[in-house]
Amino acid sequence: MNCSLFLCLGVIVAFVAAAPVKGGDWELEQVIRAAAANPGVEDYDVEISHARKRLLEAMGRRHIELTPQLGLLTLTNPALLAANLGAGLLGRQNAVSPIAVLSSELDVIAAQIARQRWTFRREADVTDRFFELSRNQRVSRQACSGASGVEARRPEVARQLSLARLTRADVIQYEQELLDREVECRQARRRLDAAARNLSFVVGVAADTLRVSEEHDEEVNLEYPMQPVDYLVQVAMTHRSEPASLRDDLAALQRKVESAHRPKGFQFGLRYSYLGQQSSGVAGSGYLLGGNSLLPEISARITLKDSGEFDAEKQLLRLRISRVNREWQELEQEIRARISEIQAGFESWRDDMQSARRRLALSREYRGITAARQRAGLETLASLHSVEDNERRAGMDVARLEYEGGSKLAAILSLCGLKNMPVARQELLLTRQLPVSTEPVP
Helix, strand or coil, X not given: CCCCHHHHHXXXXXXHHHCCCCCCCECHHHHHHXXXXXXXXXXXXXXXXXXXXXXXXXHHCCEEEEEEEECHHHHHCHHHCCCCXXXXXXXXXXXXXXXHHHHHHHHHHHHHHHHHHXXXXXXXXXXXXXHHHHHHHHHHHHHHHXXXXXXXXXXXXXXXXXXXXXXXXXXXXXXXXXXXXXXXXXXXXXXXXXXXXXXXXXXXXXXXXXXXXXXXXXXXXXXXXXXXXXXHHHHHXXXXXXXXXXXXXXXXXXXXXXXXXXXXXXXXXXXXXXXCCCCCCCCCCCCCCCEEEEEEEEEECCCXXXXXXXXXXXXXXXXXXXXXXXHHHHHHHHHHHHHHHHHHHHHXXXXXXXXXXXXXXXXXXXXXXXXXXXXXXXXXXXXXXXXXXXXXHHHHHHHHHHXXXXXXXXXXXXXXXXXXXXXXXXXXHHECCCCCCCCCCC
């Protein structure tokens, strides 16, 4: 097989769990799981590092081996060959350097950190593609719906023109508006197709059948400001799937390296052998002595001059540990940068949302005034339609910003590993309802 049994089973389970209900829209969690169903190079690196560690541990264990033996004395009499075949059982220890075993443990930790870093990057990329497609679905539907609404007014415009209530200039203005809406619809559909193709590459679903959810179930109050970046990073490092124990494992490994010693100079082995006995050979001399024998073995390795090999291996391992520590710090920095980007965008969104809501309220008020003036003959129908269009656009801006706020919230919840927590817990960890806590994240 091209992958280990556990890796393949994990891929199958992830793919089955990621599949949406037939005819339904994909949720963010399903898209992330579908992208994770395809193992990357980093997944294989973890498997390889575990296998290498198991190999070195097995080589370092004491074991018993069967060694068939042929006594030299049988060469003087071939008839004694069958009787003089013996077997020895030897218990001994292969010379596997303790630094090599510790190095294999470091390989496992380094591979796991590399995989978690790749997983985070993939999750961030998939999240961006998901919300890009979701946003374009909504924009495309609204743009094309607006074009259809303007097209539906054509009979009324023709009737008003025939009654001399509209001028040719009003009709030209209507045709321009219709053309603008149709262009918006076509452009929105092209952006939708591009977004669907980008996401289909990572989930393995045909772009023309791929639809994602446009609704977010998050009930966190969006009016609250978010916690500072440092606090959110602590939350993410505590609740994300990346095992926080990796850093503890790395520190424990460093202590093992510092306490490692050279291999012992003496090794002990025990051999048992049986040599067949023949009382009389072809010549009947009976010269061959046979029977059971227990042969202890002691080997000694005396170093006359230290070559510095052990110390060099130890220093090399220290440097590798420092490098892995740096990789962990870079993973944390990437998470920090992502959180900082979302948090800054969320605070900017809150200001934009207030302005958009104010603009919509003014547009509604102005549309009411214009409608009253049009009924009184003080405004033309084209002017009323223009004001109504401005109100529609203001409403679309509010809807767009509301959706963006929900998207940012869903992204930060997924990034911090809080997606499946109760709403009250999410609000406590993400938002500043009270003065910012400086206590460690529980």
